[in-house]
Amino acid sequence: MxxxxxxxxxxxxxxxxxxxxxxxxxxxxxxxxxxxxxxxxxxxxxxxxxxxxxxxxxxxxxxxxFGHEAESDSERGVVVRSGRRRSLGTSESGLVEELLSPDLGGSFEMLRSVFAPGAELAAIALRKTEEAGYVVSGRFDIEIDGVWHELGKGDSFRFAAKPFRWKNPGDEPAVVIWVVSPPVY
The missing domain is CATH 1.10.260.40 (lambda repressor-like DNA-binding domains)
Incomplete structure (x- = not known):
């Protein structure tokens, strides 16, 4: 494509x-x-x-x-190589996200989110989406519908159309694979 x-x-x-x-x-x-x-x-x-x-x-x-080109026509829209991901954030904001999905045209998007130590989403967010995440490394706290959950490496979560916010209370970056349906980026 x-x-x-x-x-x-x-x-x-x-x-x-x-x-x-x-x-x-x-x-x-x-x-x-x-x-x-x-x-x-x-x-x-x-x-x-x-x-x-x-x-x-x-x-x-x-x-x-500004997407990165696929290595070959056969990979376009199917494969995203690690060095060719679209970056969606800045280190100054405390959150850097990379789009793992080839595009936003499917029924969901998959992101690699890196939360800096001390970073937080202070204001509650509410989206008309179903979301799930897997903590690859670090500590990641998420409040879903008024209840805080302390997550660590290997833990996961899922919620749909509920208010949420998050924070990284740890001393190292937290890496979370985040899936959102439908895509919001």
Missing amino acids: PAAQLLARDIRALRKARGMTLAEIGARLKRSIGWLSQVERGLSVPSLADLRAFADLFGVPLGLF
Whole structure:
């Protein structure tokens, strides 16, 4: 699948995950529904300014739209090599995420999340998603629906459409493989 098609698929998946129509996005971005439809079908490629507007609208980092090319055509959309993942965060924020899924077009996304020591999501988040995670290393505390759970290496969790927040109370980074359905990035 060409890069334009991957970008189109990601933009469409983000719009659908947020329950937005083409008309709503068109009004917010001051773009026609026809142009947006062409972008979502890979017929038009948005400019850098357009990609910044999409990133702001969807609340995702701009870098999400710059995928790394697959090593071969047979791997495109199927395999993500460790050195070719899309990074979705910064070390300054205390959370760096890498997209393990080839794109956002499927029914779920898989992320490798690295939480810095002391990092936390202080404000409660609530998404219309089902989420699960596996702690690869470190200590990771997660509050789900008002109950805190202390997790360590090898522990896992799952919840659906419940308020949550997290923190890394440890002295080392916590690495969590996180699965979200439908994709939100």
